[in-house]
Amino acid sequence: MARLDNVGDVLLAGPCVRAVAAGSDSVALLAGPRGRAAAELLPGVDEVLEWCAPWIDPEPPELTEDAVLELAKRVRDLRPDRALILTSFHQSPLPLALVLRMAGVPWIGAISEDYPGSLLDLRHRVDGDPPEAERALSLATAAGFRLPDGDDGRLALRGPLPDTHALTGGPGYVAVHPAASVPARQPTPERAHAIVRALAGNGHRVVVTGAPAERDLTATVAGDVALDLGGATGLEELASVLANARAVVAPNTGPAHLAAAVGTPVVSLFAPVVPAAHWAPYGVPTVLLGDQTAPCRDSRARHCPVEGHPCLAIDPARVVSAVHRLTGGMS
Missing domain, CATH: 3.40.50.2000 (Glycogen Phosphorylase B;)
Incomplete structure (x- = not known):
């Protein structure tokens, strides 16, 4: 394959x-x-x-x-x-x-x-x-292949995943992954930080994740209100961090699908450069945010073609509301 x-x-x-x-x-x-x-x-x-x-x-x-x-x-x-x-x-x-x-x-x-x-x-x-x-x-x-009996067709990972409690503390936090594989799919650092601050202000413990090359971004986004794990995890450790989260907030990028693979609900900050019906997190409760009718729709742009990146100008209060909806209103 x-x-x-x-x-x-x-x-x-x-x-x-x-x-x-x-x-x-x-x-x-x-x-x-x-x-x-x-x-x-x-x-x-x-x-x-x-x-x-x-x-x-x-x-x-x-x-x-x-x-x-x-x-x-x-x-x-x-x-x-x-x-x-x-x-x-x-x-x-x-x-x-x-x-x-x-x-x-x-x-x-x-x-x-x-x-x-x-x-x-x-x-x-x-x-x-x-x-x-x-x-x-x-x-x-x-091609003549079928899923085995009992396989529901959702995403899945090979286990067991590593224990990451030493990094995050106990489970029950909200994970925010601000970066995406291309700039057109991620909110600006300022908007991502506003989301983190709003979540923390509403009683959520927030963990910010990112790759080693994204440490400057995660530090900005976490600020003084969230735990910054930028560069602290490989993919397997990141999967464990997301598995222990109550919800994950992420743009359309690999960690959103990683969250789905470990069964964690996702607030998807989805830029419409590709269709959400095709690429939204699969098989888990998801709230899709972002203007899906923006001029960049279906453009597959790597860099936002519209000044100000308006499709991801999402009110942080909407993200907080979405997290509450996915977690039963509990902080």
């Missing part, structure tokens, strides 16, 4: 992976460097291969013959019987399908709008715009 992009994309592939695993002896998942940590947390994955695809990664490396031949050799050494290539609607599975054919993979399936010729044995098409987890799972179903 392959899913070559970001953490959230890989997490949303989880139900598809479990369906394939239920009908297979073993599953190897080919992931990009941005999604590998999530691939290692997915139930049903026996082995993870990492490769940076020049036609997928937002900062693509040069495509070289040596890199392609190396990937083909690594796949050939695995001797897979089948391959399913998972992509977003705007990505083509055909470049990878070509490499897999070079590696001798005898059967390949993917969702593809483009004519695949002999590159695909299963050219699956999806009607409408279902949530990404269901879109990916439909490919597994079309």
